[in-house]
Amino acid sequence: MxxxxxxxxxxxxxxxxxxxxxxxxxxxxxxxxxxxxxxxxxxxxxxxxxxxxxxxxxxxxxxxxxxxxxxxxxxxxxxxxxxxxxxxxxxxxxxxxxxxxxxxxxxxxxxxxxxxxxxxxxxxxxxxxxxxxxxxxxxxxxxxxxxxxxxxxxxxxxxxxxxxxxxxxxxxxxxxxxxxxxxxxxxxxxxxxxxxxxxxxxxxxxxxILPSSAMRNKSPEHYNKVIYDNANAAYVYDGLIKNVPKDHPHAKRCIKRLKTRQQSFVFFLMLRLMKSDISVKKIPEMLNGFEKIDAYPLKKFLGDDYKGVGYSLLVFIFNRKPLINPFIKMFRTFYTFVR
CATH class of the missing domain: 3.90.550.10 (Spore Coat Polysaccharide Biosynthesis Protein SpsA; Chain A)
Structure with a gap:
């Protein structure tokens, strides 16, 4: 067969x-x-x-x-x-x-x-x-x-x-x-x-493209699970990146691209956090964990695969810890009002 x-x-x-x-x-x-x-x-x-x-x-x-x-x-x-x-x-x-x-x-x-x-x-x-x-x-x-x-x-x-x-x-x-x-x-x-x-x-x-697809499910329980599963993917990628043979002629470029993908999980996690009901008090702990695996700050996210004004603006905010909590609180207030 x-x-x-x-x-x-x-x-x-x-x-x-x-x-x-x-x-x-x-x-x-x-x-x-x-x-x-x-x-x-x-x-x-x-x-x-x-x-x-x-x-x-x-x-x-x-x-x-x-x-x-x-x-x-x-x-x-x-x-x-x-x-x-x-x-x-x-x-x-x-x-x-x-x-x-x-x-x-x-x-x-x-x-x-x-x-x-x-x-x-x-x-x-x-x-x-x-x-x-x-x-x-x-x-x-x-x-x-x-x-x-x-x-x-x-x-x-x-x-x-x-x-x-x-x-x-x-x-x-x-x-x-x-x-x-x-x-x-x-x-x-x-x-x-x-x-x-x-x-x-x-x-x-x-x-x-379905508005009801799994990744577009907006129920709080599902939405929060996707956030934590994005975090899990970032950690799994840490091991994947470390296992790339360093003597491979294209290792450096491959690792760069995998690092971009790893940081994309953190970026979209942060994006979903803006609309979630997860307490902003939990964000510093999340970011500290990502720092230990070099998935944060988002230094390697922007580039050939992810580019544009919207990405750049949000990365600027997400990379500055003092801005994150007030920005998310402000966004949630606005989002609740217009929804």
Whole structure:
């Protein structure tokens, strides 16, 4: 079997059909792929829809489990996967038609461990076709993962690359369970281990922008959890950065980019703190911890990956401890008034 596609699902009844239909329109032989849907304790019609597709298509397997979060759901699918290659797709997203065969062929011909590709954000209008699937594919620039990170900005998410299953198993890397940012951590961990990876400028993935998505959930409990999970990601990255081989020719540039990503977790944590109900009295303790791992002050955040007036202004404030508490208090007063 060539490919296992793992889809973690929680209350995705409105979007799962389009996701699955896009995978069934990939012109893949039924013996070459499997779709593993992991229903993570949905309380809507997601499970019924998934089972309905599984009854009609032998390529689809449905696993129903108690809710434990997206990381645990992905690990469940990963453990059951049989394909030579793995792809983790979110159920509210979908793929352009007939793009997976090209990706699989590139993985095979170039003996890749990881292949990244293009994603397009969508709201309501569907974009079922790739804008360049019929164009000639350029010769891939194959790099090890350290060189890849050093040379280009990479996304946190898991859905913009395919990974070789044997490679991933050999690393021992799995999704962190019970915390957000689990794919941001796993992505960089995998990239740092890769010896053969590349990017193809092929229009493949559709990222659906949803106001109700997990990262946009504004409930205080969820919002605060995301803040603390951003903090956890910053600490995990400390170990990742320390493990980059210092004798690698691109180590310095790779570390700089990973440090930027680490400080982005702190920046967006601070941004979310502005709208949270977490006491400002807890902020100094947080910042002291980040200082110990060089994730604060935000000296390495601004640059090629994050730039602009808004970023610069907020970094100026966040980097000056005496300004943070009064600024956040003022913002919360204004935010409460206008909300």
């Amino acid at each position: 060539q490919l296992s596609i793992v889809i973690p699902c929680y209350n995705m009844e409105h979007y799962l059909p389009e996701c699955l239909d896009s995978l069934l329109r990939q012109n893949l032989d039924v013996d070459d792929y499997e779709i593993i849907i992991v229903n993570d304790g949905s309380n809507d019609d997601t499970l019924r829809i998934a089972n309905g597709y599984a009854e009609k298509h032998d390529t689809i397997v449905v696993i129903n489990k108690k809710n434990a979060g997206v990381g645990a759901a992905r690990n469940t699918g990963y453990d059951l996967a049989k394909g030579k290659y793995l792809y983790f797709l979110d159920p509210d997203d979908y793929l352009a038609e007939n793009t997976l065969p090209t990706l699989l062929a590139l993985m095979e011909v170039n003996r890749l461990e990881i292949l990244t590709f293009k994603s397009r954000s969508v709201v309501q209008r569907p974009y079922p076709f790739s804008e360049n699937i019929d164009h000639p594919i350029e010769i891939l620039d194959i790099k090890d993962g350290i060189s890849y990170i050093a040379s280009r900005k990479h996304k946190n998410e898991i859905w913009w690359f395919i990974v070789k299953r044997d490679f991933m198993r050999a690393t021992g890397i799995r999704f962190i369970e019970g915390k957000w940012m689990e794919d941001a951590i796993l992505t960089s961990e995998l990239f740092c281990e890769a010896q053969r990876m590349a990017h193809v400028d092929l229009d493949v993935h559709r990222y659906r």
